[in-house]
Amino acid sequence: MAAAWNMPLDFNPPKIAIVIDKKTFTRDLIEVSGSFAINVPCRAQADMVMNVGSSSGHELVGKDPDNKYAAFNLPTFDASKIKAPLVEGCVAWLECKVIPEPHIQNTYDLFLAEVVAAWADERVFSDGRWHFEGHDELRTLHHVAGGAFMTIGETFQASRLK
Amino acid sequence: MAAAWNMPLDFNPPKIAIVIDKKTFTRDLIEVSGSFAINVPCRAQADMVMNVGSSSGHELVGKDPDNKYAAFNLPTFDASKIKAPLVEGCVAWLECKVIPEPHIQNTYDLFLAEVVAAWADERVFSDGRWHFEGHDELRTLHHVAGGAFMTIGETFQASRLK
Numbered sequence: 001m002a003a004a005w006n007m008p009l010d011f012n013p014p015k016i017a018i019v020i021d022k023k024t025f026t027r028d029l030i031e032v033s034g035s036f037a038i039n040v041p042c043r044a045q046a047d048m049v050m051n052v053g054s055s056s057g058h059e060l061v062g063k064d065p066d067n068k069y070a071a072f073n074l075p076t077f078d079a080s081k082i083k084a085p086l087v088e089g090c091v092a093w094l095e096c097k098v099i100p101e102p103h104i105q106n107t108y109d110l111f112l113a114e115v116v117a118a119w120a121d122e123r124v125f126s127d128g129r130w131h132f133e134g135h136d137e138l139r140t141l142h143h144v145a146g147g148a149f150m151t152i153g154e155t156f157q158a159s160r161l162k
Numbered sequence: 163m164a165a166a167w168n169m170p171l172d173f174n175p176p177k178i179a180i181v182i183d184k185k186t187f188t189r190d191l192i193e194v195s196g197s198f199a200i201n202v203p204c205r206a207q208a209d210m211v212m213n214v215g216s217s218s219g220h221e222l223v224g225k226d227p228d229n230k231y232a233a234f235n236l237p238t239f240d241a242s243k244i245k246a247p248l249v250e251g252c253v254a255w256l257e258c259k260v261i262p263e264p265h266i267q268n269t270y271d272l273f274l275a276e277v278v279a280a281w282a283d284e285r286v287f288s289d290g291r292w293h294f295e296g297h298d299e300l301r302t303l304h305h306v307a308g309g310a311f312m313t314i315g316e317t318f319q320a321s322r323l324k
Contacts, residue, residue: 017179
């Protein structure tokens with residue numbers, strides 16, 4: 001699924017928060033497995049993101065193909081610590097295990113998770129920093145609303161005033 | 163304070179989630195008042211954001227000036243539904259009332275809040291959409307780590323494949 005609402009929650013151990021609506025098929029998969037992957041998509045994948053975000057895996061149950069990876073021809077590779085596959089062509093991948101917090105899951109569709117492994121495309125991330133210059137098609141993608149997206153822009157260092 | 167980790171949580175009523183560390187003075191203010199403002203800063207304010215994010219209001223208690231607005235010469239204007247002042251020069255402002263969830267506040271420093279009023283600079287936001295073209299200094303600011311920031315970049319519409 002496309003999941004635009006997510007953020008860091010802690011550094012050590014690394015944790016994230018993400019909103020997963022009750023009506024999504026992904027929600028069922030996460031609740032059964034206790035794990036999920038965040039695949040960070042890039043500019044080149046915008047139409048793919050719109051597609052997986054505009055249809056539900058519920059509609060594919062019992063069909064052939066029975067999953068969105070096959071239905072949208074998404075190549076994947078294996079994760080290291082969870083069972084969910086990772087999507088090729090993304091620029092970063094976070095393997096996550098749910099921290100059970102049933103009250104906020106049920107009330108707000110909000111899931112907290114520990115990041116148990118993480119990967120990034122070295123063309124745009126190395127030595128702990130992002131460097132998208134010269135790779136506009138790999139810039140991260142940020143959904144605003146209704147199919148309108150923004151890519152991440154200029155990188156710069158701020159200075160602390162004396 | 164500078165608070166980089168925040169995200170939408172719901173549309174109707176509008177809610178947000180935000181991480182506010184226990185050691186911040188802002189945390190005390192939020193817990194006493196039950197409300198806070200999110201001031202969305204822009205490229206032109208990067209050094210100001212570094213400053214307010216690199217010092218604590220705790221250090222100013224009992225001093226003159228006794229608050230960061232005065233210490234950093236930040237002009238403000240009144241909010242409509244909360245007492246916290248809003249910072250001039252930002253591009254959007256969210257007036258928020260905390261939804262009490264003591265367990266996740268204490269365990270994860272995670273606060274949920276309802277947005278009770280919201281405003282944006284019409285030069286870059288109108289008719290429900292952002293349009294930063296021609297206003298690079300007003301592009302929203304996104305902290306990565308260690309004073310490294312990115313601004314928001316290109317806007318575009320994705321298409322759903324048939």
